[in-house]
Amino acid sequence: MSLYKETLMKHFRNPEHKFELENFSKKQDGVNPSCGDNITLYTKINNSIIEDISYTGNGCAISMASADIMCEVLKNRDNGVNISLDFTSMLNGEDINFTNELEVLNVFKEMQNYPARKSCALLPWKTLTTLLNS
Amino acid sequence: MSLYKETLMKHFRNPEHKFELENFSKKQDGVNPSCGDNITLYTKINNSIIEDISYTGNGCAISMASADIMCEVLKNRDNGVNISLDFTSMLNGEDINFTNELEVLNVFKEMQNYPARKSCALLPWKTLTTLLNS
């Protein structure tokens, strides 16, 4: 199963950010209407920097791993919206390559070939965008 | 046009019963929902005998001729409902032959082969049945 990379399965099986943040400053629910997968994001944001972020939720390996990886790469960043845009573009087939701390996101490149599952990988990112814009 | 027999056209062109009866005792409207043809029957009924009958209306040659012929044969009769049943059966393909004063009704036998027009020929008879049963 080329879709289920090792990194992805690691984050699904042993998530590091799947809990409710204490003293979060902002919280956002997200649902994938195509399957019912749901997620809640918790963030501590300070001067537009995401100081801390975590999630809880229920969903398939792809959506949960995507959430865990997202939390990992976004901590201490302030450009969540842009990364979210790039991530979406990559899934939609654009030739985007993440580098440095973001490199791990490239495991989702394969999703280009699994259009039915794109929305799973996107759920946490969509929820994040809503949170950041609200 | 085998459908438009001479007798039929005669009744259509020179109807003898197409007027509003004076002092009618019962009146009934009828409409053919499949085409909008309409008819009004006027009767003078005494002891279940149709002493007089006439019609007015708007419709195709078949329905108007059928009305005129119906009035002609029903005058001074008391078995309108039965004749109506027989007439309907004939149109529906049953081997029925009218005799004596009713013989003229046989011109409608041809309608068996024109199913789309049956309801035209039946309109006055249906209206009659409603009138007699009401």
Added chain:
Amino acid sequence: MKANIEIRKEFPFINQGIIYMDSAATSLKPNCVIDSQSEYYKTMTVNVGRGSSIHNFNTTNIVEKTRNTIAQYLNITDETQVIFTQNSTDSINMVANGWVRQNITSNSNIVITQLEHHSNYVPWIELCKELNIECRIVPLENYEINYSKLIEYINEHTLITAITGMSNITGIETNLEVVTNRCREVGSKIIIDAAQLIVHKRIDIQQLDPDFLVFSAHKLYGPFGLGILYGKKNLLEEMTPVRYGGNMVSYTSNLTNIHYKDIPFRLESGTQNPAAIYSFSSVFNFIKDYDIEETENYIKGLSTYLIHKLKEEGDIIVYSQPGSIISFNIQGVHPHDASQFFDEKNIILRTGNLCASPFFANLEESGVIRVSLGVHNNIEEIDTLLIAIKEIKGFFL
């Protein structure tokens, strides 16, 4: 435009020796439309849904691609404004019950015209009766909409004006600019019944800018069982669904809190007809070959000839002007009696009130003979029709 003989080959129905002059009732279906419907059943079959399998995704994709194709054809920027319905009738009733009903107040009025098909007439009459609202019916003048009355009838209290883009009796195109301008002026919404117009004119939604517009696939070379409802985004979002069920639900909580998907899905409950949708998508390839203006000119040529001959014939009332639909009456002959003679020549056309009975309210006649032409018709067929008309006159007059 392709040669008529080539065009005719595309439509299997007329290759049985039938003269088809009833395109306004339903257009002929080209082979590509018929075959793609079968293809769907043979190679795709599966139900559309938001399942997770790739097959499911693919069929869902077909539906969404078609939605996009339709949006592009009509110059609609946002494809979520294209709702799949059952037919024009369904679309109109959705607007009546899903939007107008919710927004009406006791001093609102609704404007319709005497030229409407029952499908854009009865829903409004019944809604107004039920809610005790004034329904203003714009009268006709010379078989056409009386525009000065129309302008008078549409006022600040008009919630919506429901009007046909082209009469299915006369074939005359409505001056939609006059109507939409008046509606804008006083704030009335406008719903355009494009059931007839769609096949004869390339509609540009951005230019025309209606609030709602409806049509049926089956009158645009497409399959039965598929209609389109276009609406302005905010209006569609305000609409209450008239059908609740599968596919529209996003998720539920506590058994009774039901969260719906966004438009278009919120308004498309129940199993859709993906075979019809796929089949309809092939129409848009098909019509690429037929420049719509060129085709209309060709048809106008045929009808100009027909109307000329009918007038020459005498004893004939013509309700139409040259165009795709020519309705007439042979004086003294009931349209249904005439129909027998057309049948015998294998000419399919329509007689009667054509589901537009208000048209006849002030006329002596209660129906017409309607010839409606399509790209497949030709002058020989018109001549056969004229022979039939001569025979009818000979027999009845």
Added chain:
Amino acid sequence: MKANIEIRKEFPFINQGIIYMDSAATSLKPNCVIDSQSEYYKTMTVNVGRGSSIHNFNTTNIVEKTRNTIAQYLNITDETQVIFTQNSTDSINMVANGWVRQNITSNSNIVITQLEHHSNYVPWIELCKELNIECRIVPLENYEINYSKLIEYINEHTLITAITGMSNITGIETNLEVVTNRCREVGSKIIIDAAQLIVHKRIDIQQLDPDFLVFSAHKLYGPFGLGILYGKKNLLEEMTPVRYGGNMVSYTSNLTNIHYKDIPFRLESGTQNPAAIYSFSSVFNFIKDYDIEETENYIKGLSTYLIHKLKEEGDIIVYSQPGSIISFNIQGVHPHDASQFFDEKNIILRTGNLCASPFFANLEESGVIRVSLGVHNNIEEIDTLLIAIKEIKGFFL
């Protein structure tokens, strides 16, 4: 019953190397159904209406003959009680808005169950919310309807009980006798959602005696875009049409007095889908070759084997009993993750909440893997499915 290898030839879709286990979403379409739909377009085409031409009459006749065929199949004495709709969802919403809405009073209640598909659930929830009426949702017990609660919930104030004849998740048949008896006892009307039941059981309306019963052609080997609504005559006559338009009007007078035809036509406004109706009529020839009980026994054999193997496998929750629908979960594996593995083996089945989310309200799981079998399936296909399940477990657990 024909040999499986012969039966499989009738369904072109599976001759592409696909294992189709999603019959509950939509059944496979046999060649005769696909071909007759094309035949309609190629040789009949014309719109159905009450026109006066013979072609028109013939197509109208096809519709009426099919109505009669359906009535006979269901043992309905009067074919005017068979209404053509768009699908089950449409039929249910017609009853909700056309009959229940008109007959409800403030102390009425409506009874539904937690086992319903959204199509027989959301319309009632929303109607009750809108009219501020009590909606009583019969809970489940062991994935089945809790019948003692059902009997308790249905009381003298119950205007209608809406219940599925067979769950689209568990495949378990409802004990309809218990339900109808209780309804009779207290005077509740009953509407049966036979969307799933129709293909698995020969329904005898006179014996079952429901007030309303609905199903979709596409789940009975038929085309998309066609549903059936059966109703008791007096109830159909009382129904307010939910769509007004062409075909239903008998005549109009004074522009606003609209006289309607009798049922069924009064409830079938707008252009129908005669191609789908004609195509559906061929289903009734097709199923003559398949004794329904024999077929069910065959399918039950397959599913008994499947359930046995699933239980042997371990770590699997099975929600079904042997029958055509087997829903299960692999503990620890999200159904959508599993679906990837089925895709790779070309197995079409369904995962998720199956448009029946209330079922999951008290469960930890939010979806299932659903295998739904048809007459075309065979034991080799079940074995391929089992291999996929082994692979899933190996990968995820």
